Amino acid sequence: MVDKKKGQRLSRKEQVLGETTRDDRLAFFSKALVAWFEQNGRDLPWRRTRDPYKILVSEIMLQQTNVDIVIPIYSKFLKRFPTIQTLAKSSIQDVKKITDELGYKRRGEYLHEIAKQIFYEKKGQFPSNLDELLALKGIGRYTAGAILSFAFEKTAAIVDVNVERVLARIFGLWDWEKNAKFEKEIWKLSEAMIENGKNVWTVNQSILDLGATICIAQKPKCPICPMVEICEYYDRKVPKITPLDSFFSS
Numbered sequence: 001m002v003d004k005k006k007g008q009r010l011s012r013k014e015q016v017l018g019e020t021t022r023d024d025r026l027a028f029f030s031k032a033l034v035a036w037f038e039q040n041g042r043d044l045p046w047r048r049t050r051d052p053y054k055i056l057v058s059e060i061m062l063q064q065t066n067v068d069i070v071i072p073i074y075s076k077f078l079k080r081f082p083t084i085q086t087l088a089k090s091s092i093q094d095v096k097k098i099t100d101e102l103g104y105k106r107r108g109e110y111l112h113e114i115a116k117q118i119f120y121e122k123k124g125q126f127p128s129n130l131d132e133l134l135a136l137k138g139i140g141r142y143t144a145g146a147i148l149s150f151a152f153e154k155t156a157a158i159v160d161v162n163v164e165r166v167l168a169r170i171f172g173l174w175d176w177e178k179n180a181k182f183e184k185e186i187w188k189l190s191e192a193m194i195e196n197g198k199n200v201w202t203v204n205q206s207i208l209d210l211g212a213t214i215c216i217a218q219k220p221k222c223p224i225c226p227m228v229e230i231c232e233y234y235d236r237k238v239p240k241i242t243p244l245d246s247f248f249s250s
Helices: 012-017 022-040 054-060 067-080 084-088 092-102 105-120 129-132 142-151 161-170 180-193 200-213 232-236 241-250
Strands: none
Touching: 012 142, 022 200, 054 067, 054 105, 054 142, 067 092, 084 105, 092 105, 129 142, 142 200, 161 180, 161 200, 161 232, 180 200
Protein backbone atom coordinates (compact mmCIF):
# COMPACT_ATOMS: atom_id res chain seq x y z
CA MET A 1 0.00 0.00 0.00
CA VAL A 2 1.26 3.48 -0.92
CA ASP A 3 0.67 6.83 0.79
CA LYS A 4 -0.78 8.85 -2.11
CA LYS A 5 0.31 12.18 -0.58
CA LYS A 6 3.92 11.20 0.00
CA GLY A 7 4.31 8.61 -2.74
CA GLN A 8 5.95 6.25 -0.24
CA ARG A 9 5.16 2.66 0.60
CA LEU A 10 3.45 2.32 3.98
CA SER A 11 4.83 -0.04 6.58
CA ARG A 12 2.65 -2.83 7.96
CA LYS A 13 1.98 -0.94 11.19
CA GLU A 14 1.02 2.20 9.25
CA GLN A 15 -1.43 0.15 7.20
CA VAL A 16 -3.00 -1.24 10.38
CA LEU A 17 -2.95 1.82 12.64
CA GLY A 18 -2.47 4.75 10.30
CA GLU A 19 -0.44 7.70 11.61
CA THR A 20 -0.26 6.95 15.32
CA THR A 21 1.60 7.89 18.45
CA ARG A 22 3.45 5.43 20.66
CA ASP A 23 0.52 5.67 23.11
CA ASP A 24 -1.83 4.48 20.35
CA ARG A 25 0.43 1.54 19.61
CA LEU A 26 0.72 0.68 23.29
CA ALA A 27 -3.06 0.65 23.61
CA PHE A 28 -3.34 -1.63 20.56
CA PHE A 29 -0.54 -3.81 21.92
CA SER A 30 -2.13 -4.26 25.35
CA LYS A 31 -5.55 -5.07 23.89
CA ALA A 32 -4.19 -7.57 21.37
CA LEU A 33 -1.95 -9.11 24.03
CA VAL A 34 -4.84 -9.79 26.41
CA ALA A 35 -6.97 -11.27 23.60
CA TRP A 36 -4.11 -13.58 22.61
CA PHE A 37 -3.48 -14.66 26.20
CA GLU A 38 -7.11 -15.55 26.81
CA GLN A 39 -6.80 -18.15 24.06
CA ASN A 40 -3.16 -19.20 24.46
CA GLY A 41 -2.01 -18.49 28.01
CA ARG A 42 -0.20 -21.29 29.82
CA ASP A 43 -1.91 -22.98 32.75
CA LEU A 44 0.76 -22.76 35.43
CA PRO A 45 0.25 -23.71 39.10
CA TRP A 46 1.28 -20.32 40.48
CA ARG A 47 -1.32 -18.67 38.27
CA ARG A 48 -4.08 -20.44 40.18
CA THR A 49 -3.38 -18.52 43.37
CA ARG A 50 -3.13 -14.97 44.66
CA ASP A 51 -1.18 -16.06 47.74
CA PRO A 52 1.89 -13.77 47.85
CA TYR A 53 3.96 -16.47 49.56
CA LYS A 54 3.35 -19.00 46.78
CA ILE A 55 4.00 -16.36 44.13
CA LEU A 56 7.24 -15.39 45.86
CA VAL A 57 8.35 -19.04 45.82
CA SER A 58 7.56 -19.35 42.11
CA GLU A 59 9.36 -16.14 41.16
CA ILE A 60 12.54 -17.00 43.06
CA MET A 61 12.54 -20.49 41.54
CA LEU A 62 11.92 -19.22 38.01
CA GLN A 63 15.02 -17.03 38.01
CA GLN A 64 17.17 -18.26 35.10
CA THR A 65 15.29 -21.58 35.11
CA ASN A 66 12.88 -23.22 32.66
CA VAL A 67 9.22 -23.47 33.70
CA ASP A 68 9.05 -27.23 33.12
CA ILE A 69 11.94 -27.77 35.52
CA VAL A 70 10.42 -25.52 38.18
CA ILE A 71 6.91 -27.01 38.33
CA PRO A 72 7.71 -30.28 40.16
CA ILE A 73 10.17 -28.58 42.55
CA TYR A 74 7.63 -25.82 43.27
CA SER A 75 5.01 -28.42 44.20
CA LYS A 76 7.48 -30.39 46.31
CA PHE A 77 8.61 -27.24 48.12
CA LEU A 78 5.09 -26.08 49.01
CA LYS A 79 4.16 -29.53 50.23
CA ARG A 80 7.13 -29.42 52.62
CA PHE A 81 6.85 -25.68 53.46
CA PRO A 82 3.18 -24.71 52.97
CA THR A 83 3.38 -21.35 54.77
CA ILE A 84 5.78 -18.54 55.58
CA GLN A 85 5.80 -19.77 59.16
CA THR A 86 6.86 -23.33 58.34
CA LEU A 87 9.60 -22.04 56.04
CA ALA A 88 10.89 -19.50 58.58
CA LYS A 89 11.09 -22.13 61.32
CA SER A 90 12.83 -24.74 59.17
CA SER A 91 16.58 -25.20 58.86
CA ILE A 92 18.42 -23.83 55.87
CA GLN A 93 19.70 -27.35 55.22
CA ASP A 94 16.15 -28.68 54.82
CA VAL A 95 15.29 -25.81 52.49
CA LYS A 96 18.34 -26.29 50.28
CA LYS A 97 17.74 -30.01 49.95
CA ILE A 98 14.85 -29.04 47.69
CA THR A 99 15.91 -25.75 46.11
CA ASP A 100 19.44 -26.87 45.22
CA GLU A 101 17.91 -29.28 42.70
CA LEU A 102 17.30 -26.19 40.55
CA GLY A 103 20.92 -25.03 40.54
CA TYR A 104 21.79 -21.41 41.42
CA LYS A 105 22.06 -22.47 45.04
CA ARG A 106 21.53 -19.05 46.61
CA ARG A 107 17.79 -19.14 45.89
CA GLY A 108 17.20 -21.41 48.90
CA GLU A 109 19.06 -18.94 51.09
CA TYR A 110 16.98 -16.08 49.73
CA LEU A 111 13.68 -17.84 50.34
CA HIS A 112 14.67 -18.82 53.86
CA GLU A 113 15.90 -15.33 54.75
CA ILE A 114 12.82 -13.63 53.27
CA ALA A 115 10.55 -15.96 55.23
CA LYS A 116 12.35 -15.10 58.47
CA GLN A 117 12.19 -11.38 57.72
CA ILE A 118 8.44 -11.53 57.08
CA PHE A 119 7.55 -13.90 59.92
CA TYR A 120 9.74 -12.47 62.69
CA GLU A 121 10.23 -8.82 61.74
CA LYS A 122 6.86 -8.15 60.11
CA LYS A 123 4.83 -10.53 62.28
CA GLY A 124 3.87 -12.65 59.29
CA GLN A 125 2.37 -9.73 57.38
CA PHE A 126 3.45 -10.01 53.74
CA PRO A 127 4.58 -6.60 52.35
CA SER A 128 2.28 -5.15 49.73
CA ASN A 129 4.17 -2.06 48.60
CA LEU A 130 7.24 -1.65 46.42
CA ASP A 131 9.67 -0.20 48.96
CA GLU A 132 9.01 -2.87 51.59
CA LEU A 133 9.37 -5.65 49.04
CA LEU A 134 12.63 -4.24 47.73
CA ALA A 135 13.97 -4.23 51.29
CA LEU A 136 13.70 -8.03 51.43
CA LYS A 137 16.83 -10.04 50.65
CA GLY A 138 17.12 -11.21 47.05
CA ILE A 139 14.14 -9.23 45.73
CA GLY A 140 14.76 -6.81 42.90
CA ARG A 141 12.49 -4.58 40.87
CA TYR A 142 11.13 -7.36 38.64
CA THR A 143 10.31 -9.76 41.49
CA ALA A 144 8.70 -6.97 43.52
CA GLY A 145 6.56 -5.96 40.54
CA ALA A 146 5.59 -9.58 39.92
CA ILE A 147 4.43 -10.05 43.52
CA LEU A 148 2.50 -6.77 43.52
CA SER A 149 0.73 -7.45 40.23
CA PHE A 150 0.21 -11.21 40.54
CA ALA A 151 -0.65 -11.48 44.25
CA PHE A 152 -2.22 -8.10 45.00
CA GLU A 153 -3.20 -7.10 41.44
CA LYS A 154 -1.64 -3.70 41.98
CA THR A 155 -0.39 -1.50 39.15
CA ALA A 156 3.25 -2.56 38.98
CA ALA A 157 5.43 -2.98 35.92
CA ILE A 158 7.71 -5.95 35.30
CA VAL A 159 10.78 -6.33 33.10
CA ASP A 160 12.70 -9.59 32.75
CA VAL A 161 14.60 -10.90 29.73
CA ASN A 162 11.38 -12.00 28.01
CA VAL A 163 9.57 -8.70 28.56
CA GLU A 164 12.66 -6.75 27.50
CA ARG A 165 12.98 -8.73 24.26
CA VAL A 166 9.30 -8.34 23.33
CA LEU A 167 9.19 -4.59 23.99
CA ALA A 168 12.55 -3.95 22.32
CA ARG A 169 11.50 -5.74 19.16
CA ILE A 170 8.01 -4.34 18.85
CA PHE A 171 9.00 -0.74 19.59
CA GLY A 172 12.25 -0.72 17.64
CA LEU A 173 14.84 -0.78 20.43
CA TRP A 174 16.44 -4.19 19.80
CA ASP A 175 19.61 -2.69 18.34
CA TRP A 176 20.11 -0.11 21.08
CA GLU A 177 23.17 -0.38 23.27
CA LYS A 178 22.16 -2.15 26.49
CA ASN A 179 22.82 0.71 28.89
CA ALA A 180 20.94 2.82 31.45
CA LYS A 181 19.09 4.72 28.71
CA PHE A 182 17.86 1.47 27.14
CA GLU A 183 16.79 0.07 30.50
CA LYS A 184 14.93 3.27 31.36
CA GLU A 185 13.07 3.23 28.04
CA ILE A 186 12.04 -0.42 28.44
CA TRP A 187 10.71 0.22 31.95
CA LYS A 188 8.79 3.25 30.65
CA LEU A 189 7.10 1.06 28.05
CA SER A 190 6.26 -1.62 30.61
CA GLU A 191 4.81 0.99 32.96
CA ALA A 192 2.79 2.60 30.17
CA MET A 193 1.16 -0.73 29.33
CA ILE A 194 -0.54 -0.93 32.72
CA GLU A 195 -0.79 2.72 33.78
CA ASN A 196 -4.60 2.71 33.62
CA GLY A 197 -4.68 -0.02 36.24
CA LYS A 198 -6.86 -2.32 34.16
CA ASN A 199 -6.07 -6.01 33.60
CA VAL A 200 -2.68 -5.63 35.28
CA TRP A 201 -2.44 -9.33 36.21
CA THR A 202 -3.43 -10.40 32.70
CA VAL A 203 -1.25 -7.90 30.82
CA ASN A 204 1.86 -8.81 32.80
CA GLN A 205 1.25 -12.55 32.52
CA SER A 206 0.54 -12.14 28.80
CA ILE A 207 3.79 -10.46 27.89
CA LEU A 208 5.75 -13.06 29.85
CA ASP A 209 4.04 -15.81 27.85
CA LEU A 210 4.52 -14.04 24.54
CA GLY A 211 8.25 -13.76 25.21
CA ALA A 212 8.54 -17.34 26.44
CA THR A 213 6.58 -19.05 23.66
CA ILE A 214 6.42 -16.81 20.55
CA CYS A 215 8.91 -13.93 20.67
CA ILE A 216 11.75 -16.22 21.67
CA ALA A 217 15.41 -15.27 21.49
CA GLN A 218 16.35 -17.53 18.58
CA LYS A 219 14.06 -18.03 15.59
CA PRO A 220 11.03 -16.08 16.88
CA LYS A 221 7.70 -17.41 15.62
CA CYS A 222 6.71 -14.20 13.87
CA PRO A 223 4.09 -15.67 11.49
CA ILE A 224 1.85 -16.66 14.43
CA CYS A 225 2.58 -13.65 16.64
CA PRO A 226 -0.43 -11.42 17.45
CA MET A 227 1.85 -8.36 17.21
CA VAL A 228 3.19 -8.98 13.73
CA GLU A 229 1.21 -6.09 12.25
CA ILE A 230 2.80 -3.46 14.51
CA CYS A 231 6.20 -5.00 15.23
CA GLU A 232 9.21 -2.89 14.19
CA TYR A 233 11.50 -5.91 14.27
CA TYR A 234 9.27 -7.93 11.95
CA ASP A 235 8.74 -4.95 9.67
CA ARG A 236 12.44 -4.18 9.28
CA LYS A 237 14.42 -7.33 9.98
CA VAL A 238 12.47 -10.50 9.19
CA PRO A 239 12.66 -11.69 5.53
CA LYS A 240 9.19 -11.84 3.99
CA ILE A 241 8.17 -14.80 1.83
CA THR A 242 5.65 -13.96 -0.85
CA PRO A 243 3.54 -16.49 -2.81
CA LEU A 244 5.91 -16.03 -5.76
CA ASP A 245 8.93 -16.78 -3.57
CA SER A 246 7.30 -20.02 -2.48
CA PHE A 247 6.47 -20.91 -6.10
CA PHE A 248 9.99 -20.40 -7.43
CA SER A 249 11.65 -22.20 -4.51
CA SER A 250 9.49 -25.32 -4.95
